[in-house]
Structure formats: structure tokens, C-alpha cells
Amino acid sequence: MNTLIYDGDCAFCLRCVQWMQKHFKRVPQILAWQQADLVQMRLTAEQCQTAVQWVSADSTQILSAHKAIARVCKDAGGLITVAGWLMSMPIVSQLAGFVYRWVARNRQKMPGGTAACAIDFEKKI
Numbered sequence: 001m002n003t004l005i006y007d008g009d010c011a012f013c014l015r016c017v018q019w020m021q022k023h024f025k026r027v028p029q030i031l032a033w034q035q036a037d038l039v040q041m042r043l044t045a046e047q048c049q050t051a052v053q054w055v056s057a058d059s060t061q062i063l064s065a066h067k068a069i070a071r072v073c074k075d076a077g078g079l080i081t082v083a084g085w086l087m088s089m090p091i092v093s094q095l096a097g098f099v100y101r102w103v104a105r106n107r108q109k110m111p112g113g114t115a116a117c118a119i120d121f122e123k124k125i
Contacts, residue, residue: 008032025077066100
């Protein structure tokens, strides 16, 4: 089964994955990176601290940040699938990447976010 890895220490991230579980017809397995076998999934803690990760069932394909979200949306079924395909288009993908990075840098300020959600991008990237 495909897996979506998120930051379990971030309340905003948790709210986002709970929203997906409630509103999407199909969702991948969803794990906090703190409980995932990162070695088996070919991921590092640093990758997972800075962006959500989508990992194929056989761990041969990994998508990060907005590309991971687009993939989850494409697989979700219903109208959200259209959003996933749109986010995968070259120009829209660039815009989605900008929006994703902005949200990631400001996630502690988002609804449900806390100080624990903040990422020190100077140290991470």
C-alpha cells in the first residue's frame, strides 16, 4: 500500500491528514515519520521534517511536498482527483510548490498550528 508520511509533531499537519481521511474517498496509509521505518522507505528524518512524503508500496517511487499532495489527490477519487491532476501540470505545479513552501514555513501560524509546528529552514535546507 502507498504511504503518506507527515510530521507527527505538527498539530497543523495532523489536522490536514485527519481532514483528508474524513473527506477523501481513498487515502494511502498515513504515518507520522516518527513512527515510520524510514530506512525501509528510503527516507531521512530531515526529508520528513521539512515536507510531507509519498512513498509507493514497493518504496521505489518517492514524491515530496506538493508533488506528494498532488499524488494523494489523484488517487483520492471524486472531484479532488481533478485538483491532483491540475497540481501535476508544469505551470500549476510551480505555483503549488510555491504555496506549499509558504505554508510549510508558516505552518505554526495556520489554524491548529502551534509553536511546535515551526521549522527552522535555515538549518534544514
